[in-house]
Amino acid sequence: MSGFLGSTVGKKYLMGITGLIWAGFVLAHMAGNLLIFVSHDAYNAYGHALTSGNIIYVAETVLVLALIVHVFCAISLTKNNREAKEQRYAVAAGGKKKVSLASRTMAIQGSLILVFVILHLITFKYGTHYETTVNGVVMRDLARLMVEVFQSPGYIAWYVVALILLGFHLSHGVGSTFQSLGLMEGTYRDTWKKLSYTYAVVVALGFISQPVFIFLNGN
Amino acid sequence: MSGKHINLTLKVWRQKGPQDKGAFAEYQAKNVSEDASFLEMLDAVNEELVAKGDEPIAFDHDCREGICGTCGFVIDGEAHGPMKSTTVCQLHMRNFNDGATLTIEPFRAKAFPMIKDLMVDRSALDRIISSGGYISANTGNAVDANAILVPKPDADEAMSSATCIGCGACVAACKNASAALFTSAKISHMALLPQGQVERKERAIRMVGAMDAEGFGACTTTGACEAACPKEIQLTNISRMNREFFVANVTKRPKHKDGGAG
Secondary structure: OHHHHHOHHHHHHHHHHHHHHHHHHHHHHHHHHHHHHOOHHHHHHHHHHHHHOOHHHHHHHHHHHHHHHHHHHHHHHHHHHHHHOOOOOOOOOOOOOOOOHHHHOHHHHHHHHHHHHHHHHHHHHOOOOOEEEEOOEEEEOHHHHHHHHOOOHHHHHHHHHHHHHHHHHHHHHHHHHHHHOOOOOHHHHHHHHHHHHHHHHHHHHHHHHHHHHHHHHOO | OOOOEEEEEEEEEEOOOOOOOOEEEEEEEEEEEOOOEHHHHHHHHHHHHHHOOOOOOOOOOOOOOOOOOOOOOEEOOEEOOOOOOOOHHHOEHHHOOOOOEEEEEOOOOOOOOEEEOOEEOOHHHHHHHHHHOOOOOOOOOOOOOOOOOOOHHHHHHHHHHHOOOOOOHHHHHOOOOEOHHHHHHHHHHHHOOHHHOOOHHHHHHHHHHHHHHOOOEOOOOOOHHHHHOOOOOOOHHHHHHHHHHHHHHHHOOOOOOOOOOO
């Protein structure tokens, strides 16, 4: 297997599988966050339930490992790809043979998203610890922190930009994963493509809706 | 020939040899017939250069029918120019506007070393083919047609993959200079046919290995190769190659330590 993982194709398999793990996570994260539209108590209770058991450690370990592999392969492949194209063209393709911006800038998007993830963890996971009581159980009041954070237009702007980037990254990444894993063939080609675009739009808009809603509501 | 004529400004990459630094030089292509091919237009420019005692622009070409894969360079950032499924020899001047300035560059890739001007050495592609792009067949009389049955959809798919002419436009168009489309077309062509089954796994492993060893980049699915391909080789081939390579790696059997009969 070392020959497989050492090859460019093998590294793309790793990129794809680890990317899918994160794609599953962001979808679940986005869906869970939508509880803020139900009520602050529901949102806090959901967060409390997630962090109460041991499963959170398993999930975090898997995610961190997947992220390390994803980033490691990305750096290795990008370095190799840049070396393979020592000299660029004086003029960029602009007509029928132009390619999408999302596909050309995956490494930049990925780097910015990584910065966002780290800042996001500092703001929320390791942010101010408020407490509240829901149904007699004392738990962290994440909803309060969220409302506080999303009062700042600057923060919201950065958040929205980062999530649009995430949307682009997912739209190209998820579709490419099916390609890399060898599933993008024949009949299902367009289906996979549509699925990845739809998925990316749903995740990005779902995430963006929350801070925008909180800001506009003023509470 | 009658018809409309146009004037163009050409910015052409001139490089005396592999060691030369190279730079763009500007030329005027005057009174170019719209019915001329791009190579014929360059021929006329070269004749003027020769008449002036200058070195003509070196470019690869052979059949000029779009079927041999010898010609190819980049026009305004697009491999084989702006038209889909067209080689530069079949690209006609009616597709350009009068007075336009065109930037002409060689195919750029580390695995395609520079020879001169618009000519690069694409023998890396030949080495990928020789690593596994063949079948072993017994010689003898040609077998009857349909003696080996091939399902029609497989035959069609194999045929469309086999139309690759190995021009290298996919590598040239790719921001990573990846040869994935080229390599996958050959792997697909043979994996889809019964004759290709004997060496199927070995072929996938060897050809992907050869592709990586030549210093081509990885596929990031931008689709630039498919858009540039004069033979419309599909991106799905790359997906098939990846699957072939994966399956070959996980299912290959260890080599026999002892050879011999039986």
